[in-house]
Amino acid sequence: MERSSDAAVNAALDGAAKAGVKTVWERYQAQLPQCGFGETGLCCRHCLQGPCRIDPFGEGARTGVCGATADVMVARGLARAVAGGAASHSGHAKHIALTLLKSARGEAKDYPIRDDAKLRAVAARVGIETNGRDSKAVALDLATKALAEFSEQEAALTWATTTLTQQRIETFRKLGVLPSGIDSSIAEVMHRTTYGVDADAVNILLGAVKCAVADFTGCHLGTDLADVIFGTPQPGATTSNLGALKENAVNIALHGHNPLLSDIIVQVASEKGLVDKAKAAGAAEGLNLVGVCCTGNEVMMRHKIPLATSSVSQEAAILTGVLDAMVVDYQCIMPSLPGIAECYHTKIITTMPIAKITGADHIELEETKAKETARTIIETAIAAFSRRDPKKINIPKVKSTAFAGFSLEAIVGALALVNKEDPLKPLIDNIVAGNIYGVCLFAGCNTVKVTQDANYLAMVKELAKHNVLILATGCASGSFARHGLMTPEATNQYAGDGLKAVLTAVGKAAGLGGPLPLVLHMGSCVDNSRAMDVAVAVANKLGVDVGMLPVVASAPEPVTEKAVAIGTWAVAAGLPTHLGVVPPVLGSPLVTSVLTAKIKDLLGGWFIVEPDPFKASAALLAAMKERRKGLGLSA
């Protein structure tokens, strides 16, 4: 199997292989074969009487020591994965909420409110009085209200009830899966899956769904407050891939997920003092910032900083020999980085108190002096520049143009240029007419188990050909950006006639002189909330539930617990949701059938597990067809 479909990544890896540097692909080979009990979810380590394994062939153990069946074991494992994902997104969101609180109190001068309109829009949505009030007062109330969402409250989560359709909220309420606290839902999953609590697989799965709804809430809250502090993204052009690294500049990669530090680094990187220092160190082109993974998406959508590479290929950025520092916050940061960096001059700089890596330099973000922290980090990178080994320089000459920053606000703004009174009407009319057959949100990661990007590339071409409007977040965004699919040219090349006409009409109205890009970059993985906002806006406009729309989701190359959580809330929101890697559930026929079939009766959405990208595209098109028929549209 090829390691990557990305020529830049393969070129960097080839150079590394000659130097004997081992990356994630070699580490994966060393793990093979992987344990089938783990692969099927039939392994439990939740108590000290274990570890237990169940023999799926029935000759050995049929239950764990406690008596847990395969169904219970698999359901518990899945629920804990959802809790892990929800903890990550909501940890990110809580961090931003705490920073907004400090900002409102005047304790974090480097975090002024950059988007007053968004502040007031979000505040009004969650029931905070905004009329005639000072921004700081509104921000203080908003941050306080946001932080209250994390612990257990009496009422259901405001960020859920005010962002989803009312039909959906009622469905959640009836099933008992409408959470009233984000952290408390995560804690509840840990409680019900510990020794001797919930031993009914379907009930455990409902607990997982509840936690996933809490995850959606955390994602939405994170997106909202990041926009308030750093600005709501607007579309613009940038470049993507390892070719964005410059031989004659101090290259700094911003990697992880949270914009709290990375955005500040972008803000100070244009300061003359720092640029002069870089030039004085011998870097004629000064400072060059690039992004990796979702921090990369955050600074790409707001500041058009080039995205160097994505999660699975993060090590490749170091292998170019010109990366002077990789600044990381949290999530998806491989612990291998300092070991790889040892073979080069690259400084790995950890910045968060909960995410240190042995062998890395730690320069901790303090919100009260964020710009100062950012400057120290840039100076550390400049100091590393002089230690480059010219013999190790290998920058793949591969880069693509990418348009990024299609927030809901930006999409509605573009549509308003077509129809000012009723911006959603052109979108809905075209869905009705069949020019847009449906909408697919691509989300998730790249995985070492699939040739990097292969599934994304095959599926996007197949779906676009059938006039499916494509949205993307997270490392799905990265994949499409690196392959030049976030461009008007890609629309001309791959979109079906109906989709091409719509994207061209909107693009021309927006003054682009050509079509909108084939894939609309909606942001990082917390920004899957933005895609849900689009679906909810359309559903509310039509007076139907999201589960009736020809809207689907796909994570063709998933890795993380966060992807499991997002996939679960996508299903809970009513979306047919594709996974391109088999999750560890096949050990339980019951759980497998609930997730892939029976859950449809409860929530409208279901999981489509299909490693083959062409079969997966066909399954998603079939799901959209069914939805179109349900709405009485041409199918």
Add this chain to the structure above:
Amino acid sequence: MNQIFVRPERCMGCRSCEIGCAVEHSKAKTLFAALGERPAPKKRLFVELADGVKMPVLCRQCEDAPCVTACITGSMYRDEHNFVRRNEEKCIGCWSCVMACPFGVVAMDPERRISVKCDRCHTRDVPACVSACPTKALVLIDTDTFTKDQRRQTILKATQGR
């Protein structure tokens, strides 16, 4: 005669057999104590993956064993149970046995610079790998019983399409 047979369709790739083997060949013979031993105890069978199939590969105790033939010092020998074993005192680390083994299951011990192979757990009734297998992908069966069962399966396949 009892032989270790492998049923690849049952192998989960969990490597419990590898761990059981290494522990059996440790000084302490318990997992927790064996973890600290130096040189580290070595496994003598290998769970491998090829074309999606996982399977433990282990010494077949060949009747005409190439490793014994290849051994120039007499370190490799056949014992009283007909098991092919190795006298580590005589091993000079020439790796002739490693090259000769058609199954690739004579390994090199990089710390002690001698060859290592399965001794069929000659002091145990049931080999450690067989005991450790949670799905009975590794089984210890009398060869005559095994072949008789295979012959019966052949009849069933031929007559009932099973």
